[in-house]
Amino acid sequence: MILPSMLALLLAAWNLDWRAWLADKTRQHLSFGAAIALVPLWMLQAGVKDGLEVHFLGLTTMVLMLGWRMGILMGSLSLLLITLFGFEPWPDFGANWLLGVIVPLSFSYFVFLLTYSYLYRHLFVYIFVAGFFNAALTIALKMLTFAGYMVWSGQYSGQVVMDNYVGIMPLLLFPEALLNGMAITLLVVFKPRWMNTFFDRDYLINK
Known part of the structure; x- marks a missing residue:
């Protein structure tokens, strides 16, 4: 788990x-601010079994705001911080890094x-498809x-995972989509220059 994550991190850093x-x-400031903003969001975890906790991601907003390269770097920093704070165990860092970031x-x-x-290319396509629905698909994946x-890995049986983890996935799809959709809407309206993937010439001009 560590090796492919390291390769992705190096690729992102090399091409930046x-x-x-x-x-x-x-x-x-935006990059580090986005990384810090994810820390309390990821700390708000809930779950029945150890290792099967769930939390909102916010990664769709981060990647649309920072782009893939800086998103990888700052998302990795967020995970490192919550692991240092003791909210995630170090033995699971590799899996959390690859599968969670x-x-x-x-x-x-x-x-x-x-x-x-x-x-x-329209403003509403960006907000609702690239933002809202994208966020729901991302947390589902x-x-x-x-x-x-x-x-x-043999940590839990398929039935336990289905009952205590996958079974609650439908409850998270809409809140995750709404959280990211609202954040992206506010950023596009009030701070469009903060969005690395939003271009006025594509989404607003002559529409």
Whole structure:
């Protein structure tokens, strides 16, 4: 789990324009602010069995705001912080890193790319498809992949995972979608320059 996560992190760091990022104080503040904002969100966990806790992700907002490369770096920082604070055990860091950050964040960015490439570029498409529905799909993917890992690793049986983890997934889809959709709407309306993936010429001009 650690190796593919490290490769993704190195790929993101290698292709990032560090000179431009270091010269832009606003982007630096946004990046670290987004990472810090996820920490209390991820600390609000609930679950019946150890290791099967659930929490909101917020990764769709992060990746649309920062882009894939910086999203990977800051999402990894968020996970590191909550692990240091004792909310996640160190033995699970590799699985949480890959299945809780790298895979869902990359998937969310991929969904955005699909909407940008194949759907009509309009403000409401960005908010509701790339934001709202994307967030619901992202948390569903995260929970399903993590459930598969828990069964594959032998930590819990398939029935226990279904009853105590996958079974509550429908309850999280709409709140996760709403949380990200509202955040993206506010950012697009009041701070569009903060959104790395939002371009006025594509979504607003001549629409």
